[in-house]
Amino acid sequence: MDDFVSIDNLTPLKEIIAKHKGAPGCAMPILQEAQEVYGYLPIELQKTIAEELGVSLSEIFGIVTFYTQFTLVRKGKYRVGICLGTACYVRGAQNIVDRFCRELNVEVGGTTPDMKFTVDATRCLGACGLAPVMMINEDVYGALTPDMAPDIIAKY
Amino acid sequence: MKKTFEELQQIGKNKLDRIGLRIGLEAKTESQKQIMVCGGTGCHSSSSHILIDNLKKELKAKGLENKVDVIQTGCFGLCQKGPIVIIYPEGTFYAHVMPDDFKDIVEQHVMGGKIVDRLVLDEIKDNPNDGLNQLEFYKKQNRNALYNCGLVDPEEIDEYLALDGYKALHKVLTEMSQDDVCNEILNSGLRGRGGAGFPTGRKWMFAKAAQADKKYVLCNADEGDPGAFMDRSVLEGDPHVIIEAMAIAAYAIGADEGYVYVRAEYPIAVKRLVLAIQQAEDYGLLGDNIMGTGFNFKLNVRLGAGAFVCGEETALLNSVEGKRGEPRPRPPFPANAGAFGKPTVLNNVETYANIPKIIREGAEWFAKIGTEDTSGTKVFAVGGKIVNTGLVEVPMGITLREIIFEIGGGIPNNKKFKAAQTGGPSGGCIPEQNLDTPIDFGSLASVGSMMGSGGLIVLDEDNCMVDVARFFMDFIVDESCGKCSPCRIGTKRMLEILEKICDGKGEEGDIEKLEELASAIKSASLCALGQTAANPVLSTIRYFRDEYEAHIKEQRCPAGVCKNLMQYKIDKEKCTGCSLCARKCPVDAIVGEVRSPFEIDQKECIKCGQCELVCKFDAISRA
Numbered sequence: 001m002d003d004f005v006s007i008d009n010l011t012p013l014k015e016i017i018a019k020h021k022g023a024p025g026c027a028m029p030i031l032q033e034a035q036e037v038y039g040y041l042p043i044e045l046q047k048t049i050a051e052e053l054g055v056s057l058s059e060i061f062g063i064v065t066f067y068t069q070f071t072l073v074r075k076g077k078y079r080v081g082i083c084l085g086t087a088c089y090v091r092g093a094q095n096i097v098d099r100f101c102r103e104l105n106v107e108v109g110g111t112t113p114d115m116k117f118t119v120d121a122t123r124c125l126g127a128c129g130l131a132p133v134m135m136i137n138e139d140v141y142g143a144l145t146p147d148m149a150p151d152i153i154a155k156y
Numbered sequence: 157m158k159k160t161f162e163e164l165q166q167i168g169k170n171k172l173d174r175i176g177l178r179i180g181l182e183a184k185t186e187s188q189k190q191i192m193v194c195g196g197t198g199c200h201s202s203s204s205h206i207l208i209d210n211l212k213k214e215l216k217a218k219g220l221e222n223k224v225d226v227i228q229t230g231c232f233g234l235c236q237k238g239p240i241v242i243i244y245p246e247g248t249f250y251a252h253v254m255p256d257d258f259k260d261i262v263e264q265h266v267m268g269g270k271i272v273d274r275l276v277l278d279e280i281k282d283n284p285n286d287g288l289n290q291l292e293f294y295k296k297q298n299r300n301a302l303y304n305c306g307l308v309d310p311e312e313i314d315e316y317l318a319l320d321g322y323k324a325l326h327k328v329l330t331e332m333s334q335d336d337v338c339n340e341i342l343n344s345g346l347r348g349r350g351g352a353g354f355p356t357g358r359k360w361m362f363a364k365a366a367q368a369d370k371k372y373v374l375c376n377a378d379e380g381d382p383g384a385f386m387d388r389s390v391l392e393g394d395p396h397v398i399i400e401a402m403a404i405a406a407y408a409i410g411a412d413e414g415y416v417y418v419r420a421e422y423p424i425a426v427k428r429l430v431l432a433i434q435q436a437e438d439y440g441l442l443g444d445n446i447m448g449t450g451f452n453f454k455l456n457v458r459l460g461a462g463a464f465v466c467g468e469e470t471a472l473l474n475s476v477e478g479k480r481g482e483p484r485p486r487p488p489f490p491a492n493a494g495a496f497g498k499p500t501v502l503n504n505v506e507t508y509a510n511i512p513k514i515i516r517e518g519a520e521w522f523a524k525i526g527t528e529d530t531s532g533t534k535v536f537a538v539g540g541k542i543v544n545t546g547l548v549e550v551p552m553g554i555t556l557r558e559i560i561f562e563i564g565g566g567i568p569n570n571k572k573f574k575a576a577q578t579g580g581p582s583g584g585c586i587p588e589q590n591l592d593t594p595i596d597f598g599s600l601a602s603v604g605s606m607m608g609s610g611g612l613i614v615l616d617e618d619n620c621m622v623d624v625a626r627f628f629m630d631f632i633v634d635e636s637c638g639k640c641s642p643c644r645i646g647t648k649r650m651l652e653i654l655e656k657i658c659d660g661k662g663e664e665g666d667i668e669k670l671e672e673l674a675s676a677i678k679s680a681s682l683c684a685l686g687q688t689a690a691n692p693v694l695s696t697i698r699y700f701r702d703e704y705e706a707h708i709k710e711q712r713c714p715a716g717v718c719k720n721l722m723q724y725k726i727d728k729e730k731c732t733g734c735s736l737c738a739r740k741c742p743v744d745a746i747v748g749e750v751r752s753p754f755e756i757d758q759k760e761c762i763k764c765g766q767c768e769l770v771c772k773f774d775a776i777s778r779a
């Protein structure tokens with residue numbers, strides 16, 4: 001379905017760890033690159049990272065759960081991120097979030113059963129000139145109204 | 157290949173021969189025109205990169221590729237009208253330029269010498285050239301930190317060199333002592349642009365005075381304040397200015413290594429910054445023995461991972477060290493024990509963007525701009541209910557009214573101004589009666605808000621102030637790191653009360669309870685996130701208490717926003733029975749016969765507002 005490496009294959013993870021190990025503050029870059037490769041950071045991967053770095057699992061788990069970028073569960077192939085920054089909010093972004101959730105029948109943060117879409121309310125994307133704005137993976141959509149949702153979803 | 161200063165000067169001069177016509181110089185090469193296309197995030201989202209490819213292909217097809225340069229540049233600030241294109245030497249300002257417009261630009265403008273009228277904004281129809289000086293949006297601006305944004309190709313170090321780039325670094329390394337540099341910055345009056353407004357020169361002096369075997373220079377580019385995007389624009393439009401400024405700071409305090417901590421949500425900024433660092437390393441402007449002076453400086457990039465609190469300096473330090481981004485108690489201050497326990501200077505992107513010019517032009521030049529309290533200029537990201545959404549850089553001392561109504565063009569759709577929100581989740585709302593206050597750090601604090609990083613969101617009569625306060629508190633609850641209980645628990649309790657009020661279940665005494673909690677959280681929280689968390693609530697209570705009371709006492713939301721307290725209604729007189737709203741309604745809550753007035757079934761209605769948006773007869777209103 002997507003291009004992520006299976007978590008049974010630890011070779012890429014070990015390469016990432018080897019690349020950064022020893023550098024000051026290396027845990028964050030390792031976790032970021034691992035998530036790029038595997039799509040998420042389940043406990044199995046965290047265990048390997050902790051062992052290789054010689055730190056406790058709780059320390060790694062503490063970092064993973066602190067930052068919103070890191071996820072313990074797999075996300076959908078298309079990540080719908082609707083901006084809920086102030087500029088978008090005052091221009092009606094909440095209605096956009098509601099409509100996407102309704103169309104895809106998921107809660108905010110949820111993933112459709114076919115693993116195709118995950119809907120998130122994101123922090124400011126910094127494209128306030130186009131408010132309300134959203135992203136689906138790398139594609140940006142601006143000046144949204146709720147009824148644009150079905151057409152946008154249909155593109156994927 | 158490492159270069160000497162003389163070689164760098166020559167590279168800059170050669171480049172200036174080609175690009176000088178952008179700043180009114182004569183072209184000394186075969187290039188006769190420079191087409192500047194905005195490549196900032198806003199315009200990029202509207203496919204400006206495709207426009208660039210199209211223009212280049214078309215120019216090549218016409219054999220003009222050596223005579224006309226197409227440059228991807230940084231943000232012009234007028235994001236609302238993007239994608240923006242400026243053509244030099246005439247300075248023609250084109251707005252809303254789409255990828256398909258390449259043909260007209262090449263054939264009609266470049267080859268035919270005729271303005272493409274439909275791409276010119278109405279305001280400058282009579283005089284489309286020199287748009288940057290003709291448009292009201294730019295007339296009161298003073299672009300210092302953003303000077304190169306829109307003027308250079310951020311992916312090309314030679315262009316930065318052409319416009320005096322890295323001259324300030326050479327000057328401090330060869331002519332100034334460490335104390336000279338700190339004093340120059342102190343005398344300029346530059347205060348930290350990230351929000352706290354601490355004098356930058358003083359910060360550098362503390363770090364310089366600290367004794368240690370290793371020191372660090374950090375740049376805070378974790379721009380988490382929703383609605384602020386000036387730091388992103390500087391990194392996207394002029395990354396070398398940050399590298400140069402950080403090297404200057406490193407020299408001043410005696411550091412040899414630095415980190416830029418930048419939001420992962422800013423992919424274009426990260427890409428250009430990484431590229432700029434590589435280019436600077438290639439020319440020997442970063443690394444060992446910079447420009448043969450014996451000064452060493454290594455610069456690294458660290459990506460954030462989505463945590464607002466990491467914009468707080470001690471939390472950022474923890475995050476750079478690869479830990480949970482929780483704040484640390486101060487003292488010790490970062491100047492004595494910062495990154496990895498070593499003395500550290502940490503400044504915001506916009507603060508750094510001012511440094512090289514202060515060194516080149518002198519402290520007096522900068523100190524002359526602005527007010528007694530705050531010298532220089534400040535960039536504001538203006539958004540929300542305003543005609544010209546975008547980035548503006550203005551001298552301190554200007555009024556909010558000038559920014560909103562002159563530069564910003566006022567409120568769209570003839571709506572009435574209600575408040576300006578500055579400082580994001582740590583700031584407050586400023587009502588109409590304070591719009592004429594000259595802006596600086598001190599004056600904004602005195603009216604119950606703060607400068608913050610420069611986010612400025614305009615609210616109109618359709619925005620509910622209780623809902624806005626709830627929105628910010630929701631944000632804070634989500635972003636509170638949880639380390640200290642006043643912030644973790646207190647903000648949650650405040651949010652619950654605000655949600656209750658928005659649901660129409662508010663009680664007498666709720667306002668007082670909010671005020672009491674606010675004062676406890678303010679005095680007992682560990683870091684600035686908690687200490688300022690209640691500001692949006694306190695300032696809305698201060699200026700819009702009547703709205704709170706309407707929710708609590710009359711179960712009424714005057715702006716018609718809070719969903720439990722409002723209904724959409726169709727005016728039978730105005731409804732023509734066109735059925736558009738019924739067709740657009742996602743839950744089929746609107747019923748009726750075509751050509752006779754429709755009705756909304758309130759039990760089915762989810763209050764999404766789509767019907768109001770699509771009605772062409774103004775027949776649907778909120779009550």
